[in-house]
Amino acid sequence: MPEDYYKVLGVSKTASETDIKNAYRALALKLHPDVNKSKEAEEKFKKINEAYAVLGDTEKRQQYDSYGPDVFNQRYTQEDIFRGANFNDFNDLFKSMGINFGSDNDIFGQMFGFTPQRSADVGNDILARVGVTLQEAAHGATKTLGVRHIKACDRCDGKGYEPGTKMIRCDKCNGNGQIRESRRTPFGIMQTIGTCPACGGAGKTFEKACKACGGRGATQAEDKVNVTIPKGVSTGMRLRLAGMGDYGKDRHGDLYMDINVQADRRFTRDGDDVHADLHIPLQTALLGGKAAAPTIDGEKNIDIGEGTQNNSKVVLKEQGIPHFNRSGAGDEILNIIVDLPKHLSREQKELVKKFSEPDGTGKSKFWMF
Numbered sequence: 001m002p003e004d005y006y007k008v009l010g011v012s013k014t015a016s017e018t019d020i021k022n023a024y025r026a027l028a029l030k031l032h033p034d035v036n037k038s039k040e041a042e043e044k045f046k047k048i049n050e051a052y053a054v055l056g057d058t059e060k061r062q063q064y065d066s067y068g069p070d071v072f073n074q075r076y077t078q079e080d081i082f083r084g085a086n087f088n089d090f091n092d093l094f095k096s097m098g099i100n101f102g103s104d105n106d107i108f109g110q111m112f113g114f115t116p117q118r119s120a121d122v123g124n125d126i127l128a129r130v131g132v133t134l135q136e137a138a139h140g141a142t143k144t145l146g147v148r149h150i151k152a153c154d155r156c157d158g159k160g161y162e163p164g165t166k167m168i169r170c171d172k173c174n175g176n177g178q179i180r181e182s183r184r185t186p187f188g189i190m191q192t193i194g195t196c197p198a199c200g201g202a203g204k205t206f207e208k209a210c211k212a213c214g215g216r217g218a219t220q221a222e223d224k225v226n227v228t229i230p231k232g233v234s235t236g237m238r239l240r241l242a243g244m245g246d247y248g249k250d251r252h253g254d255l256y257m258d259i260n261v262q263a264d265r266r267f268t269r270d271g272d273d274v275h276a277d278l279h280i281p282l283q284t285a286l287l288g289g290k291a292a293a294p295t296i297d298g299e300k301n302i303d304i305g306e307g308t309q310n311n312s313k314v315v316l317k318e319q320g321i322p323h324f325n326r327s328g329a330g331d332e333i334l335n336i337i338v339d340l341p342k343h344l345s346r347e348q349k350e351l352v353k354k355f356s357e358p359d360g361t362g363k364s365k366f367w368m369f
Contacts, residue, residue: 002069002070002072002073003047003051003069004069005050005051005054005055005064005069006051006055008047008048008050008051009023009024009027009048009051009052009055010023010027011023011055013065015055017056017058020052020055020056021056021089024048024051024052024056024090025090027044027045027048028045028048028090031044031045031048032045033045049087050078050081050082052085052087053081053082053085054072054081056085056086057084057085057086060081063076121248121249121250121251122248122250122251122253123150123245123246123247123248123251123252123253124150124245124246124248124253125245125246125253125254125255125256126147126149126244126245126246126253126254126255126256127256127257127258128145128147128255128256128257128258129257129258129260130143130145130227130229130257130258130259130260131260131261131262132229132233132259132260132261132262133261133262133264134261134262134264134267134269134274134296134321135264135296136229137229137231137232137233137234137259137261137321138231138232138296138320138321138322139231139296140228140229140230140231141228141229142226142227142228142229143226143227143229144224144225144226144227145224145225145226145227145257146222146223146224146225147222147223147224147225147255148220148221148222149220149221149222149223149245149246149247150218150219150220150221150246150247151218151219151220151221151223151246151247152217152218152247153210153212153213153216153217153218153219154212154219155210155211155212155213156210156212156213156217158217158218158247158249159210159217160206160209160210160213160215160216160217160249161206161207161208161209161210161215162206162207162208162209162210162211163210165206165207165208166207167204167205167206167207168204168205168206168207169203169204169205170196170198170199170202170203170204170205171198171205172196172197172198172199173196173198173199173203175203175204176196176203177195177196177199177201177202177203178194178195178196178201179194179195179196179197181194217247217249218246218247225244225255227241227244227255227257229259230324230325231321231322231324232272232321232322232323232324232325233259233261233324234259234261234269234271234321234324235259235260235261236258236259237258237259237324238256238257238258238259239256239257239259240254240255240256241254241255241256241257242254266294267294267296269321271330272320272321272322272323272329272330273320273321273330273331273332273333274296274319274320274321274330274331274332274333275332275333275334275335276293276294276295276332276333276334276335277334277335277337278291278293278294278314278334278335278336278337279337279338279339280304280308280336280337280338280339281338281339281341282338282339282340282341284304284308285304285307285308285309285310285336285338286306286307287306288303288304288305288306288307288308289303289304290302290303290304291304293314293316293332293334295316295319295332296319296320296321296332297319300316300319302314302316302334304336308336308338309336309338310336310337310338311335311336311337312336313333313334313335313336314333314334314336315331315332315333315334316331316332316333316334317331318330318331319331319332320332
């Protein structure tokens with residue numbers, strides 16, 4: 001179970017910044033390795049430094065108070081705790097012991113067990129914005145994208161060294177990938193381990209660097225990439241294509257596609273449902289019949305009931321956009337628009353007048369319109 005940092009420094013949870021500094025100063029004077037040679041004191045000195053690195057930092061202290069010791073130590077590594085730690089207020093204390101206080105925080109890593117490692121060479125992710133039609137969103141599509149990216153060098157196949165040559169052991173670190181140095185610090189004589197600047201921590205270097213990429217193992221290129229757009233995509237959706245981003249020796253980056261479904265002149269999309277207008281003539285509205293309705297898959301003949309009203313709705317089940325990554329589809333909702341004739345013959349006008357006469361209930365036969 002993690003120790004409570006307040007108890008380590010011997011202060012209350014309401015202690016001020018000054019109280020915390022004074023408590024640390026007093027304990028450092030008693031426990032510093034140059035003053036107290038016991039193994040127990042060394043361990044306690046490490047612990048008070050860890051406690052001050054957290055409680056002496058306003059932001060880290062707030063997080064520590066919010067999470068508590070258990071959760072805080074699960075979320076934060078030793079490297080996180082000492083990153084940005086500021087012990088400069090104690091220059092006078094360490095100088096009084098004959099120690100020059102350095103700004104290099106690598107000493108904390110060596111004291112608390114985290115060792116610098118070679119950074120993984122991971123390619124960057126790429127973001128592309130892809131426009132698709134409503135039909136492509138419904139049926140899926142294959143698109144060809146022009147992508148500017150970093151790819152493995154063709155000459156050396158991403159290895160970084162000239163073909164016919166090889167990798168050799170780094171002379172600077174003797175193949176270890178790390179450089180060890182001993183230095184006198186505020187916490188005694190500490191051994192620090194850093195990544196070898198010559199080989200970047202790999203332990204190997206080039207016998208002869210590749211002429212094409214200068215040893216980087218990668219070059220910039222513009223390529224055409226075929227990508228598959230699945231059924232049911234919608235605007236704002238981001239699709240990930242693993243390994244199709246920039247080249248990296250340890251892992252390629254990913255290609256992300258931000259989808260924009262373009263507006264359609266016939267359909268309006270609402271989630272996976274689509275809405276469309278269906279114009280029918282007056283006689284079809286009065287007597288019923290067939291009408292050719294627009295759908296995502298083309299025109300489809302549907303039945304129009306007798307006496308269909310203007311602006312009434314007809315629902316075509318599962319004729320909308322397929323659901324993304326699951327079965328089924330949305331509906332198509334047709335808004336019926338009854339087209340009235342603009343010009344009537346004399347005979348037609350007489351018929352309309354007869355239909356306009358009140359029936360036995362006192363209503364016009366055209367009450368429906």
